Amino acid sequence: MKGRWAASLLAMILVSLTLTWSTGALGQFLANGPLPPVPVPPDNPQTDAKVRLGAQLYFDTRLSADNTISCATCHAPKTGWSNPHPTDTGIRGQVGGRNSGTILNAAYMRVQFWDGRAATLEEQAVGPIHNPIEMGETLENVVRKLNGIPGYRAQFNTVFGTDANPDGIAKAIAAFERTVVTGPAPYDRWLAGEKSAMTPAAVRGMNLFNGKGHCSPCHSGPAFSDQGYHNIGAGMDRKDPDLGREVVTKDPRDRGRFKTPGLRNCALTPPYLHTGSEKTLADVIAYYDRGGIANPNLDPLMLPLNLTSREKADLVAFLEALTGTQPNITPPALPEAGPAQEGGSR
Amino acid sequence: MKTLRIALAAAIAAATLLALRPDPTGAVPVFARKYGLNCTNCHSGFPRLNDWGQRFRANGYRLPDRENEEKTVLESPPPFALRTSHGYTYERFENGAEGTNASGFRVHGLDVLSAGVIAPHVSYLMVYPPQLAESRGVQGQEGTIEMASVVFSGLGSPWLNVRAGRFEPAYAAFSVKRHLSITPYEIYDYAFPGGSPFSETQEGIEVTGSSRGFAYAAGLLNGSATNRSSDGPSDAYARASMVIGAGEGQTAGQRIGVTGYLGRARPLEGLTDLQTYSRLGVDASLNLKQVNLAAQWLYGQDPKALWGPGFADDACWSGFFAELSWQPLVECVAFARYDLVNGPAANEEDITRLTGGGRYYFADNLALHLEYSRRTLDTPASDDPTEDLATARLDIGF
Numbered sequence: 001m002k003g004r005w006a007a008s009l010l011a012m013i014l015v016s017l018t019l020t021w022s023t024g025a026l027g028q029f030l031a032n033g034p035l036p037p038v039p040v041p042p043d044n045p046q047t048d049a050k051v052r053l054g055a056q057l058y059f060d061t062r063l064s065a066d067n068t069i070s071c072a073t074c075h076a077p078k079t080g081w082s083n084p085h086p087t088d089t090g091i092r093g094q095v096g097g098r099n100s101g102t103i104l105n106a107a108y109m110r111v112q113f114w115d116g117r118a119a120t121l122e123e124q125a126v127g128p129i130h131n132p133i134e135m136g137e138t139l140e141n142v143v144r145k146l147n148g149i150p151g152y153r154a155q156f157n158t159v160f161g162t163d164a165n166p167d168g169i170a171k172a173i174a175a176f177e178r179t180v181v182t183g184p185a186p187y188d189r190w191l192a193g194e195k196s197a198m199t200p201a202a203v204r205g206m207n208l209f210n211g212k213g214h215c216s217p218c219h220s221g222p223a224f225s226d227q228g229y230h231n232i233g234a235g236m237d238r239k240d241p242d243l244g245r246e247v248v249t250k251d252p253r254d255r256g257r258f259k260t261p262g263l264r265n266c267a268l269t270p271p272y273l274h275t276g277s278e279k280t281l282a283d284v285i286a287y288y289d290r291g292g293i294a295n296p297n298l299d300p301l302m303l304p305l306n307l308t309s310r311e312k313a314d315l316v317a318f319l320e321a322l323t324g325t326q327p328n329i330t331p332p333a334l335p336e337a338g339p340a341q342e343g344g345s346r
Numbered sequence: 347m348k349t350l351r352i353a354l355a356a357a358i359a360a361a362t363l364l365a366l367r368p369d370p371t372g373a374v375p376v377f378a379r380k381y382g383l384n385c386t387n388c389h390s391g392f393p394r395l396n397d398w399g400q401r402f403r404a405n406g407y408r409l410p411d412r413e414n415e416e417k418t419v420l421e422s423p424p425p426f427a428l429r430t431s432h433g434y435t436y437e438r439f440e441n442g443a444e445g446t447n448a449s450g451f452r453v454h455g456l457d458v459l460s461a462g463v464i465a466p467h468v469s470y471l472m473v474y475p476p477q478l479a480e481s482r483g484v485q486g487q488e489g490t491i492e493m494a495s496v497v498f499s500g501l502g503s504p505w506l507n508v509r510a511g512r513f514e515p516a517y518a519a520f521s522v523k524r525h526l527s528i529t530p531y532e533i534y535d536y537a538f539p540g541g542s543p544f545s546e547t548q549e550g551i552e553v554t555g556s557s558r559g560f561a562y563a564a565g566l567l568n569g570s571a572t573n574r575s576s577d578g579p580s581d582a583y584a585r586a587s588m589v590i591g592a593g594e595g596q597t598a599g600q601r602i603g604v605t606g607y608l609g610r611a612r613p614l615e616g617l618t619d620l621q622t623y624s625r626l627g628v629d630a631s632l633n634l635k636q637v638n639l640a641a642q643w644l645y646g647q648d649p650k651a652l653w654g655p656g657f658a659d660d661a662c663w664s665g666f667f668a669e670l671s672w673q674p675l676v677e678c679v680a681f682a683r684y685d686l687v688n689g690p691a692a693n694e695e696d697i698t699r700l701t702g703g704g705r706y707y708f709a710d711n712l713a714l715h716l717e718y719s720r721r722t723l724d725t726p727a728s729d730d731p732t733e734d735l736a737t738a739r740l741d742i743g744f
Contacts, residue, residue, distance in 0.1 A: 031382060211384030211710065212676045214398055217409065220382075230411075291592040300410035303397045304598035306390075306636050308675060 054176025086276025151335020205318025406499025433739025
């Protein structure tokens with residue numbers, strides 16, 4: 001009788017396991033699968049004209065107070081649509097406090113900026129314009145400048161049916177940024193069955209990424225980000241550490257927490273972490289291997305990893321295999337200034 | 347029995363199939379399947395927990411700081427897993443001029459595991475080894491509930507977690523259920539006749555908590571199996587530990603701990619009243635990169651009545667083990683251990699054990715386990731009885 005009960009229980013478990021197997025990945029964390037189509041908000045549909053306008057605005061230094069800084073200054077295509085320096089340098093040589101995140105695949109992030117203070121790409125797009133350290137301009141003045149440039153004014157009227165305004169500027173730049181996305185990476189091709197797409201080292205690194213490296217609980221999902229906020233200790237040993245998400249929420253539990261960046265194309269976007277303090281991917285792995293920097297709010301899952309040299313190299317190989325085909329975008333020709341615009345911005 | 351054999355054969359076949367299937371995540375038993383993570387997230391040399399796994403367990407099988415994202419058992423894949431091992435084992439027993447051998451291919455038991463989150467702050471773990479009849483090719487086991495506990499975790503703060511049911515109490519600083527070797531920690535297996543050694547799970551209730559490296563545990567247990575049902579819970583214990591450096595002292599950080607245990611038990615034979623006995627333990631787990639040194643010293647003091655008529659005085663005994671392990675790569679781990687038990691003076695028997703071995707992981711959930719161990723019972727006789735064990739087996743969990 002006992003044997004029958006045991007057999008029934010085993011059979012039930014086998015059926016359960018088989019069902020689990022047949023229904024594919026059921027993990028709590030999102031699978032690190034291929035990128036889906038770019039999400040587009042209903043109130044800002046993509047059009048070619050809007051994207052063209054957005055591209056011009058993105059590369060135009062006239063959006064800054066002294067006409068020296070554009071979006072592309074800190075998010076340059078040649079450097080992975082990010083800044084190769086630890087932190088930004090804005091107008092008049094002012095140095096910012098955080099590393100510039102890449103625009104590549106920013107469209108897949110639910111919130112923008114390291115502290116998540118912008119809920120949408122549209123909100124993010126105009127943030128640096130009126131940031132006093134970055135572009136140092138007022139939106140009112142930018143609107144005035146753009147409407148003084150016939151080429152822009154005409155395009156805004158074509159796209160939005162109105163002269164340039166903050167809403168249009170935000171939507172156009174965001175629409176352009178939604179085209180700055182990458183194609184399949186070797187990892188995606190490997191997932192699709194092309195087993196030669198990743199090197200053996202990268203495959204080992206992938207297993208470490210999902211295991212001993214403790215990467216995937218935070219770097220999960222198609223963009224390799226859980227879209228959450230975590231305190232990994234970076235910069236917390238400084239005299240006045242960046243408070244991160246706490247600045248936005250005013251919640252002390254958010255002290256030192258920053259948005260989990262996506263990892264696709266990370267090989268193109270050094271330096272790393274919001275501090276820009278880690279120069280290479282190997283440095284980042286070494287940082288995590290040490291368990292981060294201790295502080296009262298350190299994420300409890302930040303722990304020393306005891307990785308060997310080979311394992312560190314394998315993880316780097318995997319991260320490099322996340323580099324997708326790059327968008328074919330070249331800086332567009334910009335509308336020439338109108339008569340009133342010659343000679344300065346204000 | 348035929349049905350059971352068929353089910354067992356199917357289980358092993360499915361285990362092999364699942365273990366060898368090409369899966370980019372390699373996710374395996376209950377929790378790995380739930381989270382879509384590899385075993386090595388929580389285990390450094392499965393089944394040994396690493397610091398991540400230790401924090402996960404201490405937090406009631408929930409990821410610390412991500413509790414709001416937890417899915418319950420009803421929202422997760424079926425919360426079942428199986429673990430079994432099979433392979434070749436050679437054993438030799440020598441006692442003076444006599445010696446016997448036992449060797450062959452064997453299935454070394456089977457565990458059915460189930461675990462998950464039931465509700466916010468409430469989770470459970472159950473381990474059920476089904477009854478297996480002993481035969482030359484199958485290691486017999488009694489069908490029982492080895493563990494069945496509910497955990498109430500994070501009750502207001504990390505300082506208060508409550509575990510109730512049948513569980514592995516925290517007084518065993520090093521888990522017997524999740525250690526690297528097959529052979530037991532001798533000092534954890536040592537007890538007066540009929541008594542409950544540290545290696546056994548117990549029924550009771552345990553409170554635990556931790557913060558900034560300090561952890562405590564205290565519990566009330568049914569206690570010795572020699573007690574009567576009418577005796578009620580009779581044993582209590584407390585443990586405190588401290589970790590220096592980042593980690594939990596599993597594979598990172600340096601941990602030291604102290605444990606006290608006070609129990610009341612009846613002798614296996616005779617009509618003596620409940621007798622009070624005690625244990626005191628000190629342990630350390632030291633880590634240097636991929637190397638871990640785990641050591642436990644334990645002292646026991648038992649009333650003479652618990653050991654039987656041959657004892658004129660109370661029995662005092664002590665012992666320790668020290669285990670060195672090295673995991674040069676995630677795929678393999680090697681270990682060596684020395685066990686010593688200085689038994690009570692009256693029985694003039696000490697135990698020593700030398701163990702060495704390693705595990706190689708073909709996959710996270712499939713390990714080749716190699717181990718050699720020699721146990722010697724030091725007696726006044728000129729030829730001490732010895733036991734030698736050499737085994738090569740596959741350890742599978744899925």
